[in-house]
Amino acid sequence: MKKPDKQIIACMPPRPFVIKSKQRDTVDTFTLELEPKDRKPFEWAPGQFNMLYAYSMGESAISISGDPTKKGPLVHTMRAVGTVTKAIDALKVGDEIGLRGPFGTAWPMKEIEGKDVAIVTGGIGLPPLRPAIYHILANREKYGRVALLYGARTPADLMYPKEVAAWRSRFDMDVQVSVDAPAEGWSGKVGVVTKLIAPAQLAPAKTVALVCGPEIMIHFAMLTLKDNGLDSRNIYVSMERNMKCAVGLCGHCQWGPTFICKDGPVFRYDQVESFFKVREL
């Protein structure tokens, strides 16, 4: 182990941010726009996450879902599912929130230039990938064919529906959406997201897949991507675990030899492939 040149002091209080806007996305998900009270810039990369602190309630690890190519508020989309995210959901515009970050690895936007990109995601897996989509669209000429394969349980669970519709109307992006259980008025595809992979006719030799979603979806997406000829070295996946510190010192997010907070959340699939095969690792 080599001691890094630059070290950062951990366990410090969060940085104060103010909620500039709040928007409900689905019945239990919402998006916040945040601005730092100190107005100093906040540098981050697509795929990274922050620890958001609700006063006296605690912190939760939430990926950044805004546009990295534009200056402006920091955007976070989350599901109100635990104590902290529910407390954050109870906050209003103008309220204060604490933030530590950014943490973790990023989607390999630079490394995959020149490649076709397949974005495979389910449910609330889209928000952590949205910054990568923004980056690609802002640098469209640097990438080959781009496909977004997106699945959700029901039409009401689809994230950012207007934005997805706008992407769908573009000629330089192939957007396929599927739901497991259709509702009245749904005229799109029905079935799990992995069913969208074969029809997308990815060119295995020049395609890189970016994958994020529930772990069971990731598992089947990987099998299908490999069935369709993709090499594990050309697949990237974003993972999620319980995190307390986000700096590799609390031990909670260990997955095999990795700390998801600092070695991930974005991993190249070949480096973690064997861990998926072990239950309760």
Added chain:
Amino acid sequence: MAVKGRAIQVQDKVILEAGNLQGLLGTLSRKGFNLVGPTVRDGAIVYDELSSAADLPAGYVDEQDAAIYRIKKGKSAALFGYVVGPRSWKHYLWPPQLALWSAKRDGKGIQYRKDSAKPPKYAFIGARSCELAAIAIQDRVFLEGKYVDPDYKARRDNVFIVAVNCGRAAGTCFCVSMKTGPKATSGFDVALTEILDGGHRFLAEAGTKRGADVLSAITTRKAGAEDEKAADRAVAKAKGQMGRKLDTKGIKELLYANLENPRWEEVGKRCLTCTNCTLVCPTCFCMTVEDTTDLTGEALRTRRWDSCFTLGHSYMAGGGSLRSSNKARYRQWLTHKLASWQDQFGTSGCVGCGRCITWCPAGIDITEEVAAIRSSQTPGKAKPSREGR
């Protein structure tokens, strides 16, 4: 001739009479160190604050085996005749509970305050070689990565370490297997070897400049060849008494290749997931945070020890606990300690102190579990029940 003010250099060896150990402790006290060392409490040797050498557990020895710990007063006058008790030095460098910061609302928003109180300055009296190895391992975790823990750093920077080389080993000791003892070779300011034959005395070695300065300030005499031989004999005796052994050859690969070994299921049936092994382990560093509010509305963030044996450790809101079975939790602990620790920090996470074996109420033995997995890899060999011994 015993004199005060001898000019002692790093690596010099001198003799400190047992009756004058207080000279060393008193000097450290006067230099502003809080003395922490072995005391007798609740039928165990517990590291705690010492007021003088009179608090040391004179004559006590310990008997240790899987799920067994007893202390008794033996015939010898040894001050450090016990081996290691349940508490390790991490208690003082990485306290079980620590306030991290507080927050309060005022008219302008939330004001955060980091407690800037300086942590106490400790002198550890009687750290064993395996424990120095454990401190070096925690240094890698908290000081040598990208992120540094400021409280650990402040405590670590200040600590003065008086090591004691072991003259006895317990039934659960396996430092020889882990190459961490029984003789301290680095990481101390002063190292003592307690000698009983030919007069109760300590061979004292200065490991650092400040260790040499402290030894220079007290009454000592030059160590003779006979003294050094007697000290070597004491350490050799401990070395020959190791109660356990652990074959570390290719252990990382062995464990990675055996994540689905049926042995995990078996040990999972015996494991009570009580967390004792992680609390007594001198290297385990998992922690969690607690956010509380007092009656004035002030929010406080506290860090406290956590354990991979709890369900909360792998709990994800909306998803439940990832490691819900005992088997998965024991496997996480053992493979982290002996295998993935190497990938993460470049060393083993185990120093062979044996605490996890002694303090496991079910008598689960890390050396036995590794041996069982190893033997399951060798066709034709019967499954051992006590292979680790």
